[in-house]
Amino acid sequence: MTKIAIIVGSTRQGRQSHKLAQWVANDLGKKADVEILDLVDYPMPFLDEAISPRYNPNRTPEPTIKTWLDKVAGFDGYVLVTPEYNRSTSAVLKNAIDVLAHEWDDKPVALVAHGTTGGAQAVASLRIALPGVGAVTIPQALFFSDRLAESISDDGELAAEIRERPYGPQAQLDTQIESLLWYTNALKSARK
Ligand SMILES: Cc1cc2nc3c(=O)[nH]c(=O)nc-3n(C[C@H](O)[C@H](O)[C@H](O)COP(=O)(O)O)c2cc1C
Numbered sequence: 001m002t003k004i005a006i007i008v009g010s011t012r013q014g015r016q017s018h019k020l021a022q023w024v025a026n027d028l029g030k031k032a033d034v035e036i037l038d039l040v041d042y043p044m045p046f047l048d049e050a051i052s053p054r055y056n057p058n059r060t061p062e063p064t065i066k067t068w069l070d071k072v073a074g075f076d077g078y079v080l081v082t083p084e085y086n087r088s089t090s091a092v093l094k095n096a097i098d099v100l101a102h103e104w105d106d107k108p109v110a111l112v113a114h115g116t117t118g119g120a121q122a123v124a125s126l127r128i129a130l131p132g133v134g135a136v137t138i139p140q141a142l143f144f145s146d147r148l149a150e151s152i153s154d155d156g157e158l159a160a161e162i163r164e165r166p167y168g169p170q171a172q173l174d175t176q177i178e179s180l181l182w183y184t185n186a187l188k189s190a191r192k
Contacts, residue, residue, distance in 0.1 A: 002032040002184050005075040009082040009093035011040045016148035020114055021081045022156030028079070028177050032184075035075075039092050042068045046095055053101040054133070065099045072096075073103040077110070077184035078135070079176075084115030084122035089129075097129055105134035106191050108183035110176050111141040118145035136187065138179045142172045 006025050010017035021036050028034050044064045053059060061069060072078075082089045111126055113119025123141045130137050144151075146169070151159050163170045 002077065002181065002188075003075045004028060004032045004034050004077045004079060004180070004184070005072060006034055006036045006079040006081060007072075007093070007096070008036060008038045008040070009080055009090050011038075011090075011092050012083075015083070017081050017083050017114070019148055019152040019154060019156060020112060020144060021079075022154070023152050023158055024079055024081065024112055024156075024173065026156045027173055028180075031177065031181060032077075037071065039096055042071070042096070044068055044095065044099060047098045053099060056101070059101065061099070068096065068099065069101070069103055072100070075107070076188050077108045077180055078104070079110045079112055079180065080126060081112045082114075082119060082122045082126060084113060084117070084119040087121040088125040089122045094125075094129065097126075097133055100133040102134060104130075106187055107135055108180060108187055109135045109137050110180040111137060112144070112173075112176070113141065114144035114148055116145075118143035136183065138176070138183050140172070140175050140179050142169065142176050144169050 006021050008017050008021045025034050025036055082093055109130055111123045113122045120143055127137050146162055151162055162168055
């Protein structure tokens with residue numbers, strides 16, 4: 001079965017991103033083998049290697065970075081749940097990308113963002129960064145602008161009035177999932 005990792009891009013106390021990740025997992029889990037990877041569980045130093053990871057065949061990553069790399073390599077596709085901080089993605093998520101070498105080469109990434117204004121600039125920053133590690137961002141993205149604290153429960157249940165909104169987050173998620181699975185299957189067979 002297709003294996004998809006959903007990465008929680010916030011480690012902040014009192015964060016909300018984990019709810020968005022759970023909501024995605026509940027739906028995507030009906031069609032793929034999903035696992036939520038929480039960056040809280042992968043505390044890593046900021047990248048400080050002398051040579052760019054993609055150009056260092058003799059690389060010996062710092063142990064906590066190696067744990068992350070070993071884990072994150074084993075998926076066919078990814079969903080990044082990103083908050084927007086100061087018009088960009090979070091530093092912790094960007095660092096988790098910067099330490100990658102070839103683990104995401106020719107693999108698809110779906111972007112699910114949120115923030116006071118919906119996270120469009122977090123998505124834009126990731127669309128610039130991800131080709132740097134060989135990943136393919138799918139054309140659509142999900143911009144969640146309702147207040148997460150009141151919109152999604154801890155177990156990933158979206159409030160009924162939002163779920164039923166035409167062209168709202170639920171419709172965006174359905175499109176995202178369909179597209180992510182299409183790219184996952186296409187790229188997986190192309191990589192063989
Ligand atoms: C340091 C900081 C900067 C922020 N900057 C933005 C921003 O530029 N644009 C935006 O839409 N929301 C911004 N926000 C709001 C966050 O996106 C919002 O609080 C969101 O819930 C953060 O995700 P998290 O709760 O999972 O950490 C900012 C929040 C913080 C803490």
